[in-house]
Amino acid sequence: MGDITTGTDVVVIGGGPGGYVAAIRAAQRGLATTLVEKDHYGGACLNHGCIPSKAFITAADVADEAANATAMGVHADPEVDMGELAAWKDGVVDRLTGGVEQLCEANGVDLIEGTAAFEDEHTIRIAHGGEGQGMETVAFEQAIVATGSRPVEIPGFTFDDERVWSSRDALAAETVPDDLVVVGAGYIGMELSTTFAKLGADVTVVETLDDVLPAYEEDVSSVVRRRASDLGVDFAFGEGASGWEETADGRLTVRTETADGDESTYEADRVLVAVGREPVTDTLELDAIDLAPDENGFLRTDDRARTDLEHVFAVGDVAGEPMLAHKASAEGIVAAEVAAGENAAFDARTIPAAVFTDPEIATVGLTEAEAADAGFDPLVGEMPLRASGRALTMDETDGFVRIVAEADAGFVLGAQIVAPEASELIAEVALAVEMGARLEDLAGTIHTHPTLSEAVMEAAENALGEAIHTLNE
Amino acid sequence: MGDITTGTDVVVIGGGPGGYVAAIRAAQRGLATTLVEKDHYGGACLNHGCIPSKAFITAADVADEAANATAMGVHADPEVDMGELAAWKDGVVDRLTGGVEQLCEANGVDLIEGTAAFEDEHTIRIAHGGEGQGMETVAFEQAIVATGSRPVEIPGFTFDDERVWSSRDALAAETVPDDLVVVGAGYIGMELSTTFAKLGADVTVVETLDDVLPAYEEDVSSVVRRRASDLGVDFAFGEGASGWEETADGRLTVRTETADGDESTYEADRVLVAVGREPVTDTLELDAIDLAPDENGFLRTDDRARTDLEHVFAVGDVAGEPMLAHKASAEGIVAAEVAAGENAAFDARTIPAAVFTDPEIATVGLTEAEAADAGFDPLVGEMPLRASGRALTMDETDGFVRIVAEADAGFVLGAQIVAPEASELIAEVALAVEMGARLEDLAGTIHTHPTLSEAVMEAAENALGEAIHTLNE
Amino acid sequence: APVDESEPVVVTSEGGTTRERTLAMPATRRLARERDVDINDVPASEEREGEAFVTPADVEAYAESGGSAAERAN
Ligand SMILES: Cc1cc2nc3c(=O)[nH]c(=O)nc-3n(C[C@H](O)[C@H](O)[C@H](O)COP(=O)(O)OP(=O)(O)OC[C@H]3O[C@@H](n4cnc5c(N)ncnc54)[C@H](O)[C@@H]3O)c2cc1C
Numbered sequence A, B: 001m002g003d004i005t006t007g008t009d010v011v012v013i014g015g016g017p018g019g020y021v022a023a024i025r026a027a028q029r030g031l032a033t034t035l036v037e038k039d040h041y042g043g044a045c046l047n048h049g050c051i052p053s054k055a056f057i058t059a060a061d062v063a064d065e066a067a068n069a070t071a072m073g074v075h076a077d078p079e080v081d082m083g084e085l086a087a088w089k090d091g092v093v094d095r096l097t098g099g100v101e102q103l104c105e106a107n108g109v110d111l112i113e114g115t116a117a118f119e120d121e122h123t124i125r126i127a128h129g130g131e132g133q134g135m136e137t138v139a140f141e142q143a144i145v146a147t148g149s150r151p152v153e154i155p156g157f158t159f160d161d162e163r164v165w166s167s168r169d170a171l172a173a174e175t176v177p178d179d180l181v182v183v184g185a186g187y188i189g190m191e192l193s194t195t196f197a198k199l200g201a202d203v204t205v206v207e208t209l210d211d212v213l214p215a216y217e218e219d220v221s222s223v224v225r226r227r228a229s230d231l232g233v234d235f236a237f238g239e240g241a242s243g244w245e246e247t248a249d250g251r252l253t254v255r256t257e258t259a260d261g262d263e264s265t266y267e268a269d270r271v272l273v274a275v276g277r278e279p280v281t282d283t284l285e286l287d288a289i290d291l292a293p294d295e296n297g298f299l300r301t302d303d304r305a306r307t308d309l310e311h312v313f314a315v316g317d318v319a320g321e322p323m324l325a326h327k328a329s330a331e332g333i334v335a336a337e338v339a340a341g342e343n344a345a346f347d348a349r350t351i352p353a354a355v356f357t358d359p360e361i362a363t364v365g366l367t368e369a370e371a372a373d374a375g376f377d378p379l380v381g382e383m384p385l386r387a388s389g390r391a392l393t394m395d396e397t398d399g400f401v402r403i404v405a406e407a408d409a410g411f412v413l414g415a416q417i418v419a420p421e422a423s424e425l426i427a428e429v430a431l432a433v434e435m436g437a438r439l440e441d442l443a444g445t446i447h448t449h450p451t452l453s454e455a456v457m458e459a460a461e462n463a464l465g466e467a468i469h470t471l472n473e
Numbered sequence C: 001a002p003v004d005e006s007e008p009v010v011v012t013s014e015g016g017t018t019r020e021r022t023l024a025m026p027a028t029r030r031l032a033r034e035r036d037v038d039i040n041d042v043p044a045s046e047e048r049e050g051e052a053f054v055t056p057a058d059v060e061a062y063a064e065s066g067g068s069a070a071e072r073a074n
C-alpha cells in the first residue's frame, strides 16, 4: 500500500477506554472521526488489564469458594485447567474488543490500524504494522491523544525474559507457576497475587514499604492482607527487588535488599513486576507539534481535556492520575464534546475506584483524614460486615462500610468499603457525593433486605447516632 | 410463675424486623419499651424467611457455579451435604437472632417471651409458653403491633403432614427431596425451586397463571423462567393444585386441575405450597380494643403507622403490602418516633424489592406502563448485560438494566434490573428516585470499571440517546 | 450534581392552602419535620416531575419566616 492522505475533523490516537469512547462520542456529535490504534482495540483495559484480570479473578473465585465452603456443607475439589481458563478469557476479550470495533463502525468512526505520530500541527503519519504495509497521512482539525500507559520496568528486571512477567504477561499465562514472586503490593500486585494463589501458585510478595496497598488506610488494607495471608501469600515487606539469577534448573532466584542493605533471596518460576505504570508519549513525536510531557511524563490538560495546544486534547492514563479506565472514558467524553463545540468540562466531584482483591475494596471521595485536611469537621459512621445479615448468609464477614460526612449539615464526602461487591456498592455513594446528598438521604432511603447495601444505610445511621444494628457510641 | 403486672411506655408485640427495630428505636428515644415475642426474635425474616433462604441460596450457588464453570476451565464435582448446610444455616440464624436480642438489651429494651393479647386499651396479657409458665399483664401507654404474617394454606394441603411443606418447612429441611412439587411461582416459590433444583431435587412448579413471577414484566420474568428451565425445573402453567394422595411407597401424588377441568398428577417426595402469606391478627384479641382488620386481614394505618386508635400502631406484614422486611423496619422506625412524640412519617417515595432467583431481579419505583398510567410521558433506557464487560467476565450475560424516567426533564422514576447482584445495584437507583435525580445525574456520575453498576449509567445514557456501549435507536 | 440552575420556579400553593404532594429529598423531609414545618406549605424553589420540589434551603427559609405547622394549627 502506498501513501495516502485523507482528512478528518478529529483524529483519536489510541483505542483504549479513553480513545474509543472519545471517538464514538465525537462521531455521535457529527464529527468526521478517525481512530488510530497500533495494537488492539480496547487498549490495556480490555486486552491486558481490567478485563482479563477480572476474568481470571472470577474463575479463581469460583474454584476457591467451592473449595472452601465445607462450613456450609459444600464439598468440592475443584481443578482449574489454566489453558482452558486462558482460552475462555481470550474469548471474553475478543468479544469485547470486537464489540468496540463494531460500536465504532456503527457510529461511523473510521478505523485505521497503525502507529500514529505527529508530522505537524494538523497532520499525523500512520505507520502500518507488518512489512511493506507502508504509511498513511491524515490531516485533522483536532486531535485527541489517548495513548495510555505501560508497565514500569525496574533495574535488573527487563520484561524480555519470559520468566520476568509484566502484568500483561501474567494475564497471558497459559500455566500457573508453582512459585511466583510478585514485586509490588499495589492494587495490580495484590489482585494478581491473590488470584494466582487461588489458582494454585505459591506466592511471595516483595514490597519496599511495610504494608500492602499503601494508598489505602491501614484498617482497609489490613483486611486484604490478612485474607491474602490466609490464602498462603507470603509477604516480604521492607525489601526491594534488586536483581535475579537463573538457577541450575532454569528457575529464578530473586534477590532483594532492605534499606539497611540486608539481602534475601526467593526462588521462583516466574517473577511478576508490578510496581506501577508510566504514560506512553514516546511513539507520538510530540516535538513536531511543540508539546512536551510534564516531569512525570504526563500530558498536562485543563478541565476541558485540552493540552497546551487549543486543538489537541489528551485523555486517560497519558493525561495523568488516577490511571483508571472509567476516568479515561469520562475524559474521552469531555474531549469529544469540547471538540464538537459543546460547553463540556470535566466537573465530576469524585472518581470512585475499586480494587478487585478478596474482599474487594472500593472508595470514593474523601477519607476521614483527607476531610479533616480539607478543613471539614468530619463525621464518620461505620457498619462492620459481621453485623450484616447478608454478609453472614454469604459467609463473608470481614470488612466494613465507612461513610465520611461533614458534621455541619451532614453532606456525604466519601466512603471506604471493604466487602464482597464493594465495587458495586460504591456506586450509590458516588451518586450521593455527586448529588450533594446528606447522611439523612442515605439513611432515609429504604434499602432492600437482605443486602450488603443496607450497610451503607447503617453506616450513615451510625454517623447520625441512630444505627439499629450497631451500637452508637 | 404467678401473675405479675408491670407498666411500660411502649409495648411492641412481635419481634420480627418490624417489631424489633421499632423497639430499639423507641428505647433509643428514651421510652420504656417492652418487646413481646412468642416464638423467636427476628420473626419470619430471620428464622424462616429472608435469612435462611439466602443461606441456602449461597450454598446452592457456590456448588452450582463450580459445577458449571467448565467453560472457564474450572472442573469440580461439588456435593452438598444438606445436613451440614442446614446446621450452618441454623448457626447463621442463631447468630443473627442472638444479635437482635443483644441489640435490644444493649438499647434497654425489656424482653418478654410469650404470646400477647389485648385485655383492654392499655393492658396486654402475656401467656408464657410451656406448661405452668403462667401469665403476665403489662400496662402500656402505647402499643406497636408487629405480628407479621404466615404462609397461606390451600384446600387439601394442610401443613400438618410432614410431606406438605410451607416455605418454613422447606427452609428447615435436613435432606433434599428427590422429587419436589412447588405450588406457586411467586417470588418465594421461584427462589426455593431454583435453590432446590441446584441442590439436586427434580422440581416441578405448578402455577395457575401462565408464567412465573406475575408481578413482574414479561421480559423480566422470562429471564428467570428460562434459567430455571435450564436448571431442570419443569413448569405446569395453567394448573391449580387440587389435592394429593399418598402412594404405595409413602410418596405423594399431587393432583392438579386446569380451568377447563383437565386433571394431571405429579409424583413427589414433598410438595411445597408457596401461594402467599396472610397477616396474623388472630392471636391478639383485637376485640378487646375494638380494632378490626380490613377485608384482607390487614390492620389499616396512616402514614404515621397509626391504626384507628391514636395510641396503637401497626407495622410490617400485618399492616399491609408490600410484605417485605425492609418495609417493616422502615415502618417500625416511624411508629417508634411518632410514639416518642416526634414528627415522623412514612414518606419514602419508593420501596425497592428484590427477588433472589438466578439471576436476581430488583425493582424500584415505576415501570414504563405504570409511569404512563400515572400520566408521565415515559422515557426508557436499557443496557443488556451482554454488552457489559463485567457481566462477560462473570460469564453471566442474561439480563438487563432498564431505567424509567419522565421525558420532560428526565427525572428518574424507577428501574427494573435482572442481573447478578441486582439486589445491590438497585440501591443506587432507589437513592436516585428519593433524591429527585435526573437521567443526567446517573449518567454524569462516574461509575467504576468494570462493574455491573456501569449498566445503570449506560441505561441512563441510552435513555438520553447517548449510550456508548449500546446503539441508541 | 448537574442540577438545572437556569430559572428557579417558585411553586406555591394556591390561595394559601397547602399542596397535596411535594417532592423533596429524604434529608429535606426530615428537616421539615424537625423544624415542625409541613412540607406542603413550603414555597418551592424548584419543580420536578411537574410537581413542587422543596430544598433544604426552602425549608429553612420558611421556618425562619415563622411558618411552622404548629402555629398554623393554632
Ligand atoms: C492488570 C491491570 C488491571 C487493571 N484493572 C483496572 C480496573 O479494574 N479498573 C480500572 O479502572 N482500571 C484498571 N486498569 C487500568 C486501565 O487499564 C487503564 O487505566 C486504562 O486502560 C487507560 O485507558 P487509556 O485509554 O488511557 O489507555 P490504554 O488502555 O493504555 O490504551 C492506549 C492505547 O493506545 C495505543 N497506542 C499507544 N500509542 C499509540 C500510537 N502512537 N499510535 C496508535 N496507537 C497507540 C495502545 O496500543 C493502546 O491500545 C488496570 C490495568 C492493568 C494493567
Ligand SMILES: Cc1cc2nc3c(=O)[nH]c(=O)nc-3n(C[C@H](O)[C@H](O)[C@H](O)COP(=O)(O)OP(=O)(O)OC[C@H]3O[C@@H](n4cnc5c(N)ncnc54)[C@H](O)[C@@H]3O)c2cc1C
Binding pocket: A448, A449, A450, B013, B014, B015, B016, B017, B018, B019, B036, B037, B038, B039, B040, B041, B042, B043, B044, B045, B046, B048, B049, B050, B051, B053, B114, B115, B116, B117, B146, B147, B148, B149, B167, B168, B188, B280, B283, B284, B315, B316, B317, B318, B323, B324, B325, B326, B327, B328, B356
Ligand atoms: C421464604 C421467605 C423469604 C423471604 N425473603 C424475603 C427477602 O428476601 N426480603 C424481604 O424483604 N422479605 C422477605 N420475606 C418477607 C419477610 O420475612 C417479611 O416481610 C418480614 O418478616 C415481616 O416482618 P414483620 O416484623 O412484619 O413480621 P414477622 O417477621 O412475621 O414477625 C412477626 C413476629 O411476631 C410474633 N408474633 C405474632 N403474634 C404474636 C403475639 N400475639 N404475641 C407475641 N408475638 C407474636 C411472631 O412469632 C413473629 O416472630 C420472606 C419471607 C419468606 C417466608
